[in-house]
Amino acid sequence: MDTVLRFLTCGSVDDGKxxxxxxxxxxxxxxxxxxxxxxxxxxxxRGATAPDLSLVTDGLIAEREQGITIDVAYRYFRxxxxxxxxxxxxxxxxxxxxxxxxxxxxxxxxxxxxxRQGLTAQTRRHALLADLVGIPALAIAVNKMDLVGFDxxxxxxxxxxxxxxxxxxGLRARRHYIPMSALLGDMVVERGExxxxxxxxxxxxxxxxxxxxxxxxxxxxxxxxxxxxxxxxATDPLLxxxxxxxxxxxxxxxxxxxxxxxLPSGRRSSVTAIEVGGVPRExxxxxxxVMIRLADDLDxxxxxxxxxxxxxxxxxxxxxxADLVWLDPAPLAPRRTYLLxxxxxxxQARIEAIAWNLxxxxxxxxxxxxxxxxxxxxxxVKLAQPIAxxxxxxxxxxxxxxxxxxxxxxxxxxxxxxxxQ
Amino acid sequence: MIAPxxxxxxLEAEAxxxxxxxxxQCQNPALLFSGGKDSICLLRLxxxxxxxxxxxxxxxxxDTGHNYPEVIxxxxxxxAELGExxxxxxxxxxIARGTVRLARPDESRNRHQxxxxxxxxxxxxxxxxxxxxxxxxxxxxxxxxxxxxxxxFGQWDPKNQRPELWRLYNAKAPAxxxxxxxxxxxxxxxxxxxxxxxxxxxxxxxxxxxxxxxxRRGGLLAPVTxxxxxxxxxxxxxxxxxxxxxGDITCTAPVASRARTIAEILRETAATTVSExxxxxxxxxxxxxxxxxxxxxxxx
Numbered sequence: 001m002d003t004v005l006r007f008l009t010c011g012s013v014d015d016g017k018x019x020x021x022x023x024x025x026x027x028x029x030x031x032x033x034x035x036x037x038x039x040x041x042x043x044x045x046r047g048a049t050a051p052d053l054s055l056v057t058d059g060l061i062a063e064r065e066q067g068i069t070i071d072v073a074y075r076y077f078r079x080x081x082x083x084x085x086x087x088x089x090x091x092x093x094x095x096x097x098x099x100x101x102x103x104x105x106x107x108x109x110x111x112x113x114x115x116r117q118g119l120t121a122q123t124r125r126h127a128l129l130a131d132l133v134g135i136p137a138l139a140i141a142v143n144k145m146d147l148v149g150f151d152x153x154x155x156x157x158x159x160x161x162x163x164x165x166x167x168x169x170g171l172r173a174r175r176h177y178i179p180m181s182a183l184l185g186d187m188v189v190e191r192g193e194x195x196x197x198x199x200x201x202x203x204x205x206x207x208x209x210x211x212x213x214x215x216x217x218x219x220x221x222x223x224x225x226x227x228x229x230x231x232x233x234a235t236d237p238l239l240x241x242x243x244x245x246x247x248x249x250x251x252x253x254x255x256x257x258x259x260x261x262x263l264p265s266g267r268r269s270s271v272t273a274i275e276v277g278g279v280p281r282e283x284x285x286x287x288x289x290v291m292i293r294l295a296d297d298l299d300x301x302x303x304x305x306x307x308x309x310x311x312x313x314x315x316x317x318x319x320x321x322a323d324l325v326w327l328d329p330a331p332l333a334p335r336r337t338y339l340l341x342x343x344x345x346x347x348q349a350r351i352e353a354i355a356w357n358l359x360x361x362x363x364x365x366x367x368x369x370x371x372x373x374x375x376x377x378x379x380x381v382k383l384a385q386p387i388a389x390x391x392x393x394x395x396x397x398x399x400x401x402x403x404x405x406x407x408x409x410x411x412x413x414x415x416x417x418x419x420x421q
Numbered sequence: 422m423i424a425p426x427x428x429x430x431x432l433e434a435e436a437x438x439x440x441x442x443x444x445x446q447c448q449n450p451a452l453l454f455s456g457g458k459d460s461i462c463l464l465r466l467x468x469x470x471x472x473x474x475x476x477x478x479x480x481x482x483x484d485t486g487h488n489y490p491e492v493i494x495x496x497x498x499x500x501a502e503l504g505e506x507x508x509x510x511x512x513x514x515x516i517a518r519g520t521v522r523l524a525r526p527d528e529s530r531n532r533h534q535x536x537x538x539x540x541x542x543x544x545x546x547x548x549x550x551x552x553x554x555x556x557x558x559x560x561x562x563x564x565x566x567x568x569x570x571x572x573x574f575g576q577w578d579p580k581n582q583r584p585e586l587w588r589l590y591n592a593k594a595p596a597x598x599x600x601x602x603x604x605x606x607x608x609x610x611x612x613x614x615x616x617x618x619x620x621x622x623x624x625x626x627x628x629x630x631x632x633x634x635x636x637r638r639g640g641l642l643a644p645v646t647x648x649x650x651x652x653x654x655x656x657x658x659x660x661x662x663x664x665x666x667x668g669d670i671t672c673t674a675p676v677a678s679r680a681r682t683i684a685e686i687l688r689e690t691a692a693t694t695v696s697e698x699x700x701x702x703x704x705x706x707x708x709x710x711x712x713x714x715x716x717x718x719x720x721x
Contacts, residue, residue, distance in 0.1 A: 002427060002428045004428055004431065072564065073560070073563045073564050074556045074563050074564075074606070074607070075557075075563065076556075076557050076607075076609050083428055085607060097584045098582075098584070100584060100586065101566075101584045101585050101586055104586035104587045105586075105587060226438070226441040226442060226444070226445045227441045227444045227445045227477075229471065229473070229474040230474065231473050231474040231475065239473055242473060242474075244473075244474070246441050246470070246471075247441070248434060248437070248438040248441075248588070250588070276469055277468050277469035277470070277472045278472040278473045285426075287426060287430075287431060287434055288426075288434055289433075289434040289435075289437035289438050289441070289469075289470070302445045327584045341589055341591070343589075344442075344445060396587065397587065397588060400586070400587050400589065401589070402586065402589050402591065404591060404593065408595055408596070409591070409593035409594070409595055410583055410591075410595070411583045411584050411585070411586075411591045414584065414586045
């Protein structure tokens, strides 16, 4: 059975992320000849003797000029039966929003730490953000071991410091610590010769063994309606009354004949057909994009949610308690009304109160009256109309939301629902 | 018993989700259809997304006037079979209007598509264009969002992309601008060929191996046509080739191949050692960042 692991790489700037990804792709033979030749050409022009593997991921002109990573780069490779999607997130604090973009869909985070620097504010921020969005596994890559003479004590010091930090901040992710030299290739794909005292798995082994099943099928059925198919073509009487509710099953399963409830209206019906491109099937499971037809001609549209009548329903909420990551250069304007996107539903929303703002360096919850870019805060959001909300911990798709600025339609914040009223 | 989903099933379901977000959020989208293999996959996905209904958008092709006739014939036939509306706007017309000026008459028109595309966007008021670009194609594309915002000049600002979290896609066009949607973002070249094989999709004949007069130029094969004659000192050879990607004749190179079926192409693709663009683009070698520069100017 083929599986896919989406993982992100993050950490402070200069911890060696780009080199690590280059090494991973190079040693797993995922780089093609022309890409390699381009890297060798550029490395030679810059006076390097060996190919600079960090050039693999630097895609933008500004990135090459500044020697940093600005935006998330996606890379694809295969090893055995598993396909890997790497999201390479930038290390600079000002690009945290790009890191959150990469983290939101990742099943594992590779957190780079320069063994000489130890934990920086940015290491902590990335670990907290990874935990906040619920990434279940962290691979802490203690890099640049070659620069400390492959000293096990230097590695142990980072492990100790990180464990202490993890305990203080209540990190829930499973943690793997791997000493490595991305530059020389030790413990990335190959074990190398310099770290005989380390007996654990290489980074690639950790990636290959990480479970990818998120258990979404076993959770209650949720189906945000994206679009309604109403062909109404006079020439085909069969299609005249056709009404297909198009969407993706975000969790659970549904089968023909099962009873459903439409939220927030509360109307009930049952499923008469499940189709993909007009071809019927008996059931649909989490991840499937299908069209659902109901027994009753209910006027259901985009923004409504189908759930199963025999399963726990989400709360109809007008007030949300949420962890909010502010992503926009313009700070939160507390009196402004934003557009909240939840699944396919959009409602007007206002931030009614800020309970605290998290100080990433001290882990203190500080009282706050404003939010600026990259802030992580617990807030209370007031909604103009109710949404059918789950808790983020239980159901990610129906437990998360975005805030859009109605003036620009830009995405200004991302929220994870922690409580409803 | 529920059949386990394969990687292709997941890619397909995600692409359908993205197409439906376009339909749900945008007022006036269009799908770019060139007759190439990626946009052929997009059409199949659109069928699975919207049937038994019609597509909620027209198909749009920006024709440089320098396309292979087999591909243009295929484009028209496919659109007719689907019964969907096809809009064609040509660089030729932009040249006649004076909005495109060629430095030399035989200059590649590939880059100038951006102008004609912008004119089509203005003419029809499109707020979203759906394209078949993939992140594995090129390093600037590797950094692009699924929904990518463009300003009123069609420009991409890579330093100022919208955050894109979970499956919550923001497809709203900024004032004066539009968005581009890339449902195949996470697909690789191999995924595309596997999907074509699984769905039994028909392709223009030049994707399969055929004899063609070519010259060897800069490590690539350049097709010899009326538009692209051999240069002085070059020897014309008739070689067995196929196209991995089809585009403007002046800048798309075939690769040496004997693969005459999809299964044979799949075997070659799985074993390939050169990237799709590296093997086929006569215009990307000029500068390390040529794609980013073209994208900044509004190129797809």
